[in-house]
Amino acid sequence: MTIEEDEAAIADIVRTFFAAFTSGTECAARLDGLRQLFLPEAVIVRTCGGEPVVYGVDGFIAPRRELLTNGTLTDFREWEESGRTEIFGDIAQRFSVYAKAGVQDEASFTGRGMKTLQFVRTSAGWRISAVAWDDERDGLMIEPIRDR
DSSP, X not given: OOHHHHHHHHHHHHHHHHHTSBOSTTHHHHHHHHHHHEEEEEEEEEOTTSSOEEEOHHHHHHHHHHHHHSSSEEXXXXXXXXXXXXXXXXXXXXXXXXXXXXEETTEEEEEEEEXXXXXXXXXXXXXXXXXXXXXXXXXXXXXXXXXX
């Protein structure tokens, strides 16, 4: 593969990843589709100002499916605002500024944060090996991502 093909393949995975977190019809199918993006042993970590919470793939998907399909969280979506991808051989990293918006318990909300996704090339193509994220909060605001 060329670097352009690798970048396009990773960009497709990133778009599919963020699109999975959209409430409404087909939400469960989109979340189930996440399994194909990950290595089975991938690690997902949420920090967000507290003690890190570490998930496996199924442990990450299950509570999000519940929240996005049981009516508690509606009109929800996440999207990437900007990001940077670095590739070296069979490893890659995407550092993304992301945003989210929705309605929870009848109150509208928005938020932003940073996600880092690590990728490895497999015989089946690029797969996510790890994800970690943190969200903006008092005292922690996103600075623009600068290319080096």
